[in-house]
Amino acid sequence: MKIGITCPYSWDVPGGVQQHIRDLAEALIDEGHEVSVISPADDDTPLPPYVTGAGRAVPVPYNGSVARLSFGFLSVSRVRRWIREGGFDVLHVHEPEIPSLSLLACWVASGPIVATFHTAIPRSRVLLVTYPVVRTGMEKINGRIAVSEAARTTLVEHIGGDAVVIPNGVATRRYRKADPLPGWPGPGGAIGFLGRLDEPRKGLAVLLKAFEILGPQRPGLRLLVAGRAADAEEVLHRVPAGLRDRVVLLGQVSEEDKVRVLHSVDVFCSPNTGGESFGIVTAEAMAAGVPIVASDIEAFRQVLRGGEAGELFAAGDAADLARAAGRLLDDDSRRAELSAAALAAVADYDWSVVARAVFSVYETVVLGSTQVAVTAAGGEFS
Amino acid sequence: MITDIVIVVAAALLAGVYVSWRAGRIDRLHARVEMARAALDVTLLRRSSVALELATSGLLDPATSLLLAGAVHGTRQGGSGGMGPPGQDSGRPRDLAESDLTRALRAAFSQPGFRSSLSGKEGADELLAEVEAAAHQVFLARKFYNDMVAATREARNRPLARLLRLSGKAKAPEFFEMDDSLVAENTGASLGL
Numbered sequence: 001m002k003i004g005i006t007c008p009y010s011w012d013v014p015g016g017v018q019q020h021i022r023d024l025a026e027a028l029i030d031e032g033h034e035v036s037v038i039s040p041a042d043d044d045t046p047l048p049p050y051v052t053g054a055g056r057a058v059p060v061p062y063n064g065s066v067a068r069l070s071f072g073f074l075s076v077s078r079v080r081r082w083i084r085e086g087g088f089d090v091l092h093v094h095e096p097e098i099p100s101l102s103l104l105a106c107w108v109a110s111g112p113i114v115a116t117f118h119t120a121i122p123r124s125r126v127l128l129v130t131y132p133v134v135r136t137g138m139e140k141i142n143g144r145i146a147v148s149e150a151a152r153t154t155l156v157e158h159i160g161g162d163a164v165v166i167p168n169g170v171a172t173r174r175y176r177k178a179d180p181l182p183g184w185p186g187p188g189g190a191i192g193f194l195g196r197l198d199e200p201r202k203g204l205a206v207l208l209k210a211f212e213i214l215g216p217q218r219p220g221l222r223l224l225v226a227g228r229a230a231d232a233e234e235v236l237h238r239v240p241a242g243l244r245d246r247v248v249l250l251g252q253v254s255e256e257d258k259v260r261v262l263h264s265v266d267v268f269c270s271p272n273t274g275g276e277s278f279g280i281v282t283a284e285a286m287a288a289g290v291p292i293v294a295s296d297i298e299a300f301r302q303v304l305r306g307g308e309a310g311e312l313f314a315a316g317d318a319a320d321l322a323r324a325a326g327r328l329l330d331d332d333s334r335r336a337e338l339s340a341a342a343l344a345a346v347a348d349y350d351w352s353v354v355a356r357a358v359f360s361v362y363e364t365v366v367l368g369s370t371q372v373a374v375t376a377a378g379g380e381f382s
Numbered sequence: 383m384i385t386d387i388v389i390v391v392a393a394a395l396l397a398g399v400y401v402s403w404r405a406g407r408i409d410r411l412h413a414r415v416e417m418a419r420a421a422l423d424v425t426l427l428r429r430s431s432v433a434l435e436l437a438t439s440g441l442l443d444p445a446t447s448l449l450l451a452g453a454v455h456g457t458r459q460g461g462s463g464g465m466g467p468p469g470q471d472s473g474r475p476r477d478l479a480e481s482d483l484t485r486a487l488r489a490a491f492s493q494p495g496f497r498s499s500l501s502g503k504e505g506a507d508e509l510l511a512e513v514e515a516a517a518h519q520v521f522l523a524r525k526f527y528n529d530m531v532a533a534t535r536e537a538r539n540r541p542l543a544r545l546l547r548l549s550g551k552a553k554a555p556e557f558f559e560m561d562d563s564l565v566a567e568n569t570g571a572s573l574g575l
Contacts, residue, residue: 060489061482062452064474071445072493099448107444133437133447 001362003028004088004372006079007039008100010057010068011047014228014252016168016280017094017118020147023171025050027355038082038101040070054078054101062099065199069100079104080374088372090114090362096138097159106137111372112365114358116145117155117163119275131159142365145358150298164361167303168280169354170346175259175287181224184264188220189329192265192290194258194281195272197229197249203271203295208238208247209318210271214326215243221329226250226261262288266335267328270294273316279303283349286310286342291335293324309345310338404537405548411534415555418527422558425523426480429516430457433487436513441506446490453479453486480520481561487517488564517564524558531555 007021018039025035035050040057047053054075057068079101083091092114093102106113115138131138144163146152152163184190191211195202204225211223223246229235232249239247253261262268268285272295279299285292286303292310294300304310311328313320328335436442437450456479474482490496491510500506538549 058489060449061456061485062449064456069445069449071443071449072490072496073443073499074493074495075445076443099445099452101445103445103448104443133451134444137444 001359001366002034002087002089003036003092003362004083004086004090005035005037005092006094006102006105007037008069008095008098008102009040011039011041011051011053012045013068019280020116020118020168021094022048023169023351024355024358027169027351028359030352031355031359033359036082036086036088038079038105040068040075040101052082054082057100067098067100069098071099071104075101076104076108080108083109083372084374086372090366091372092116092358092362093141095119096141097134103134103137106134106140108374109372110140110375112143112362112369113141113372114143114145114361114365115141116147116166117151118147119151119154142369143361145361148299149302166354166357166361167349168283169351170280170283170287170349172287172346172350174255175262175284176289178256178259178263178288180264181257181260184222184224185266186220186222188218188222189267190222190224190265191325191329192224192261192268192285193226193271194261194268194285195227197225197227197232197235201273201275202227203273203316204235205238206271206273206295206316206318206321207269208235210321210325211243211247212240213319213322215240215246217326218329221246223247224250224261224265226253226258228252258284259288262290265290267325268292269321269325270300271315271321272297272300282310283346286346289339289343291328291338292342293321293328295321303345303349305341305345309341401542401546401548404540404543405546405550408534408537408543408549409552411530411537412549412552412555415527415530415534418523418530419555422520422523422527425516425519426457429513429520430454430483432509432512432516433483436509439505439509441500441503441509442490449486450483450490453483457483477558477560484517484561484564487513491564514564517562521562524560524562528557531557 005021005025007018009015009017011018021037025037028035029050037051038054039051040055041047041053042056043053054070055078057070059066059068062069083105090112091105091109093105094116095118096102096106096115138159144155144161145166146155146163147166147168149165152165155163193204193207195204197204214221225247228251232251236244236247236249250261262285268290270279270282270292272279274297282292282294282300283303286309292304294304294310294312295315296312297315301312304312311324313324433450434454437447437454456474459474459479497510500510534555537543538554543549
């Protein structure tokens with residue numbers, strides 16, 4: 001089958017949606033399908049052979065944070081050309097509610113379209129209010145996939161209609177084995193964090209507060225933090241001076257180093273306070289077999305099987321996190337138990353399983369339908 | 383003896399007149415800050431509504447439309463944040479939300495060939511001109527408001543005004559800082575990224 005996939009976010013910026021698309025495309029290619037992805041990307045970024053660049057993405061504020069997106073009439077004409085030349089049997093758009101390529105693809109295309117919704121937004125009215133703007137495009141979607149129950153609920157509440165839930169996949173074998181970074185985890189133990197440092201919903205602030213409690217009690221304990229931040233100095237200054245040398249900031253790390261980071265800590269922490277629909281990073285930590293302590297938001301509760309495959313603490317509660325992490329650090333057998341449970345639980349999320357589930361959605365929407373084409377009405381900018 | 387009393391009384395009177403004049407001036411400044419604030423509020427609202435009109439005009443591609451509509455929605459939800467409470471205190475502070483709208487407008491307007499792609503379409507030139515005019519008015523109104531705030535704060539902070547609490551219970555007015563330039567200087571840097 002010829003499959004066209006659109007990515008709304010810049011390919012050169014690491015992110016959950018981009019990684020989802022990459023892993024899905026590669027799993028589908030492994031199964032023998034022909035896949036083409038269109039994504040915003042800087043012109044000099046090396047792209048895998050199956051990715052078409054749609055030009056440089058522009059950083060714009062959207063929904064309270066800054067995203068790098070592609071919009072405007074130039075992007076429209078690039079998407080049209082990609083669809084026209086692709087001759088796809090099915091078009092798979094990701095996050096069509098975001099003002100970027102996927103929305104544009106819905107606008108200009110006709111034929112079988114599948115959409116995947118990644119985001120869970122509690123109580124946000126922005127989707128509700130802006131929906132009239134995107135309705136025409138959204139109504140062309142034949143099959144909808146949500147990556148989690150939370151994302152599905154957002155879709156049902158804000159847009160209406162329903163979706164099948166197909167959780168994110170994890171390329172589990174990529175995470176299974178890696179050498180720890182030199183000197184880690186160290187005799188005093190180590191807690192790990194991965195994610196944007198300056199994105200409040202990722203919850204680093206909660207972890208730093210918990211470290212203020214744990215640090216003085218455990219003189220050898222260290223914190224290993226990997227992720228992008230606009231101002232890393234500022235992050236470090238939030239830690240009391242006496243503990244600062246025990247918080248190690250790695251900045252943004254490569255995919256390989258990310259796996260090594262996961263193997264460098266005794267406990268991995270996912271302190272997110274919300275906005276997470278699945279928690280890909282948490283699932284990757286599970287695939288690495290690290291014992292996990294995570295906030296009890298819906299997405300984590302589900303992936304960690306209600307606490308069987310990882311310790312849960314009250315979201316946003318630093319004292320509770322300190323308690324839970326402290327208990328885990330002290331209990332070797334509990335850590336081994338959680339590690340084994342996490343490895344078992346994460347097998348359900350392997351990409352090979354997920355790609356087959358996604359493919360059966362493609363098969364359903366192409367039944368009795370023609371190829372994907374460019375509509376005459378949409379996007380006449382030339 | 384009597385002349386001494388006359389001099390003391392006259393001096394006290396003069397001092398009283400002077401102090402009350404100073405108090406009256408501070409009071410007038412506060413009133414003018416309020417007027418400038420109302421004017422700024424109006425220009426911000428006008429800019430939001432013109433931006434929304436552009437977003438829903440059908441002239442733009444849906445992604446740009448959605449970007450603008452989302453940013454407008456953010457300004458309507460914005461809490462106080464520097465300028466007192468026109469909206470509820472939910473969502474993003476108003477100064478940040480309004481800056482977000484500026485950046486969304488700037489991102490739309492700074493696409494290469496943006497104007498030429500729209501020119502010739504019904505009502506496009508007028509609408510773009512209206513957006514620019516509304517944005518310029520925000521720039522002016524904010525400048526005037528901040529000037530007035532600076533003058534008021536200066537008057538409040540003079541030693542005599544502080545000693546005698548001439549500003550009474552009125553709170554010191556706050557500056558309203560935001561990104562209000564529609565002209566893209568140097569994309570990344572001007573967005574603070």
